[in-house]
Amino acid sequence: MIPENLKANLEQRIAAAITHREAAVDVMKELQRHYGWLTDEALEEASQLLGLSPLQVEELATFYEMIYRRPVGRHVVHVCDSVSCWALGGETLLESLAKLLETESGSTTADGAVTLLPCSCLGNCGEAPCMMVGEKQYGRVTPEIGVQIVAALRLRDGSTNS
Numbered sequence: 001m002i003p004e005n006l007k008a009n010l011e012q013r014i015a016a017a018i019t020h021r022e023a024a025v026d027v028m029k030e031l032q033r034h035y036g037w038l039t040d041e042a043l044e045e046a047s048q049l050l051g052l053s054p055l056q057v058e059e060l061a062t063f064y065e066m067i068y069r070r071p072v073g074r075h076v077v078h079v080c081d082s083v084s085c086w087a088l089g090g091e092t093l094l095e096s097l098a099k100l101l102e103t104e105s106g107s108t109t110a111d112g113a114v115t116l117l118p119c120s121c122l123g124n125c126g127e128a129p130c131m132m133v134g135e136k137q138y139g140r141v142t143p144e145i146g147v148q149i150v151a152a153l154r155l156r157d158g159s160t161n162s
Contacts, residue, residue: 001041002031002034002042002045003034006030006034007049009030010027010030010031010049011049013026013027013030014027014049014050020050020051020052021050021052021056021060023050024046024050024052024057024060025060025064025067027046027049027050028042028043028046028057028060028061028064028067029066029067031045031046032067032068036071036072037068037069037070037071037072038061038067038068038069043057043058043061043069065078065117065119065120066078066119068115071108072108072115073108073109073112073113073114073115074112074113074114074157075113075114075115075133075134075153075157076114076115076117076133076134077097077114077115077116077117077131077132077133077150077153078117078118078119078122078131078132078133079093079094079097079105079116079117079118079119079129079131079146080118080119080120080121080122080124080128080129080130080131080132081094081118081119081120082120082121082122082125082128084125084128084129085122085125085128085129085130086129087128088128088129089129089142089143090128090129090130092143093129093131093141093142093143093146094116094118095143096143096144096146096147097116097131097143097146097147097150098116100147100150100151101114101116101150103116104116105117105118106118113153113154113157114150114153114154119132122137124137124139126139127139127140128140129141131146131149133149133150133153
């Protein structure tokens with residue numbers, strides 16, 4: 001159940017939007033932040049808050065790569081696989097991170113610490129290849145730099161395996 005203070009905050013955001021649909025992504029991201037991912041319960045809550053059908057909210061949720069409809073790790077690492085990033089080594093970056101994390105692209109590590117996801121574009125083509133951890137973007141990321149960034153995350157969490 002959504003806490004009253006979060007519900008009130010979301011209702012204010014929706015009221016400030018020109019249309020309820022305009023506020024949908026913002027609402028879903030806040031509910032995702034609260035639950036860790038956009039659970040079925042959160043999707044239903046978003047639907048009620050926005051005055052949209054659950055199907056309409058689901059369609060929006062599955063369109064946006066940064067909305068997660070399944071559980072993700074404490075850290076989500078997006079590796080851009082756009083043409084620019086791919087041409088400058090993004091695929092090798094993704095493979096290096098998968099090897100470090102001992103998981104496949106699109107999966108979460110066994111300890112639940114990191115989810116590794118390819119994404120279609122991070123909008124940072126001039127700094128390709130790029131990746132994003134949480135909401136922080138990194139550009140011109142070599143496989144070695146990417147491994148250092150993700151290894152530092154694991155150390156901060158106190159996780160030393162994989």
